Amino acid sequence: MQVIQTDSLVIGAGLAGSTYALQAAKDGCRVELLSLGGPLEANSDWAQGGIIYDITPGPQQLAHDILDASDGTANPAAIDQLVREGPSAVKDLLIDELSIGFDRDGAGRLDLGREGGHSARRIIHAKDTTGHAILEAVARRVDSTAGITRRTGFVAIDLLTLSHNSDNSRDRYEPLTCFGCYALDTATGATVAYVAKKTILATGGLGRIFLHTTNQPGSVGHGVAMAYRVGARMIDLEYVQFHPTVFYQRGAQPFLITEALRGEGAILVDGQGRRFMDAAHPRGSLAPRDIVARTIKLHLAATGDPCVYLDLSALKPDFIRERFPGIYERCLAHGVDITREPIPVVPAAHFSCGGVHTNLAGRTNVRHLNAIGETACTGLHGANRLASTSLLECLVSARATAQADAEEMRSGEFRLPTPSPWQSPDHEPDPLLIRQDLLQIQHTMWNYAGIIRSPRRLARARRILLELREGIQAFYRDCRLTRELIELRNAVQTALLIVYAASLNPVNKGCHYLVEED
Numbered sequence: 428m429q430v431i432q433t434d435s436l437v438i439g440a441g442l443a444g445s446t447y448a449l450q451a452a453k454d455g456c457r458v459e460l461l462s463l464g465g466p467l468e469a470n471s472d473w474a475q476g477g478i479i480y481d482i483t484p485g486p487q488q489l490a491h492d493i494l495d496a497s498d499g500t501a502n503p504a505a506i507d508q509l510v511r512e513g514p515s516a517v518k519d520l521l522i523d524e525l526s527i528g529f530d531r532d533g534a535g536r537l538d539l540g541r542e543g544g545h546s547a548r549r550i551i552h553a554k555d556t557t558g559h560a561i562l563e564a565v566a567r568r569v570d571s572t573a574g575i576t577r578r579t580g581f582v583a584i585d586l587l588t589l590s591h592n593s594d595n596s597r598d599r600y601e602p603l604t605c606f607g608c609y610a611l612d613t614a615t616g617a618t619v620a621y622v623a624k625k626t627i628l629a630t631g632g633l634g635r636i637f638l639h640t641t642n643q644p645g646s647v648g649h650g651v652a653m654a655y656r657v658g659a660r661m662i663d664l665e666y667v668q669f670h671p672t673v674f675y676q677r678g679a680q681p682f683l684i685t686e687a688l689r690g691e692g693a694i695l696v697d698g699q700g701r702r703f704m705d706a707a708h709p710r711g712s713l714a715p716r717d718i719v720a721r722t723i724k725l726h727l728a729a730t731g732d733p734c735v736y737l738d739l740s741a742l743k744p745d746f747i748r749e750r751f752p753g754i755y756e757r758c759l760a761h762g763v764d765i766t767r768e769p770i771p772v773v774p775a776a777h778f779s780c781g782g783v784h785t786n787l788a789g790r791t792n793v794r795h796l797n798a799i800g801e802t803a804c805t806g807l808h809g810a811n812r813l814a815s816t817s818l819l820e821c822l823v824s825a826r827a828t829a830q831a832d833a834e835e836m837r838s839g840e841f842r843l844p845t846p847s848p849w850q851s852p853d854h855e856p857d858p859l860l861i862r863q864d865l866l867q868i869q870h871t872m873w874n875y876a877g878i879i880r881s882p883r884r885l886a887r888a889r890r891i892l893l894e895l896r897e898g899i900q901a902f903y904r905d906c907r908l909t910r911e912l913i914e915l916r917n918a919v920q921t922a923l924l925i926v927y928a929a930s931l932n933p934v935n936k937g938c939h940y941l942v943e944e945d
């Protein structure tokens with residue numbers, strides 16, 4: 428088995444992982460950056476709306492909006508870090524260093540957009556493909572930075588800890604300590620051990636454990652599942668945010684319809700043209716996301732309709748084509764001309780507000796194991812995330828964590844034992860069984876642990892998932908490791924963690940909404 432040693436091992440190359448890599452390399456660390464897909468195959472690339480930047484008249488108003496969107500549940504310390512450090516993180520990296528072409532007005536000022544839950548215009552954007560513009564520039568910089576080795580085609584299998592994988596049996600008496608991971612090289616089928624002083628989980632979201640999602644393929648909470656298996660603390664996992672507006676057409680692949688459209692005046696209506704959000708919240712279509720998604724779901728259940736609509740008639744056709752060219756083209760490809768007709772939309776799983784518990788410097792309760800971006804939970808989002816905070820969180824959490832790691836590496840001592848070789852059986856896994864098991868997880872989560880839950884639905888989800896997990900574990904033990912098998916094992920674990928968290932929380936807040944059974 429090949430063993431590769433490094434200072435920082437970053438698992439996941441989206442905006443959080445890539446920003447960490449850049450900062451750590453600046454601070455003199457050697458970084459291995461692992462991902463399955465290429466540099467742009469990350470949820471960050473699909474972010475449309477934008478990133479909060481201009482917080483005039485001051486940080487308090489933004490802090491208030493974040494807390495308000497979370498229904499008072501978010502962690503004030505995490506909010507404080509974001510509002511204090513966010514604007515400089517954007518300015519330093521994205522504006523000054525990478526000169527990203529954010530949209531500007533005629534006078535050259537950054538154009539500011541608005542989304543649900545925001546009381547002011549403060550979001551900068553690059554048309555409706557902001558995530559792509561940012562990640563492309565960041566990834567290019569990563570690839571030209573000495574000290575960072577990008578490894579694509581790799582899937583992390585399990586974390587290495589002193590208690591589980593050291594060659595010294597006495598290490599099991601040491602505090603929980605991580606020293607890297609086993610990873611599958613999908614090109615060769617070989618298992619490689621990455622041994623690192625610091626291991627950083629930046630694996631993004633978990634939307635793909637639900638049937639309908641805005642997330643990239645493979646987003647099944649890899650970091651959450653791996654961290655849980657080595658004893659890391661999980662928090663707030665019941666709070667899965669559903670985006671209210673995803674393109675709906677029978678047989679078509681769903682895709683995100685940015686909330687920025689509502690920020691510019693688009694209105695949610697039902698099949699009869701009724702503005703059903705007006706009765707649900709004083710901000711109507713621009714209410715916090717949990718409220719909009721839930722109201723749509725309840726309205727669809729009441730009317731029996733398959734979707735609601737985003738009415739763009741308040742927006743001029745030229746403005747739509749100029750400001751939202753990506754959505755305009757994609758809808759047109761499905762026969763919907765959004766300059767003339769409303770967009771059919773439904774909600775879909777979008778963002779995990781919970782995750783691996785960390786402090787404000789990415790530290791988990793497992794020594795030398797960090798988590799950043801969506802994988803982590805500092806409590807910033809509480810029970811419901813404010814729109815356009817996620818890219819900002821990636822920048823802020825990655826920078827703070829990399830700086831703290833570099834500091835620790837200058838003074839700290841790290842034990843890096845040689846892990847035992849990985850043993851894997853030769854038996855080929857049956858792809859049909861893997862696909863079917865994943866579908867069963869996705870249906871179970873969508874129907875029983877989705878936007879509207881009940882104790883009985885959650886209990887049923889738990890029974891189904893426990894049985895599935897047993898079968899999947901046997902499968903995992905007996906078969907040759909593949910990317911799909913690793914994904915399935917993590918998907919069922921992540922799903923169970925969400926269902927446990929939801930079952931233990933009787934309080935309706937933000938994205939966690941329980942109804943009484945009949």
Ligand code: SIN
Nearest residue numbers: 475476685686814815
């Ligand atoms: C959107 O553009 O609506 C998504 C932005 C976000 O999730 O913050």
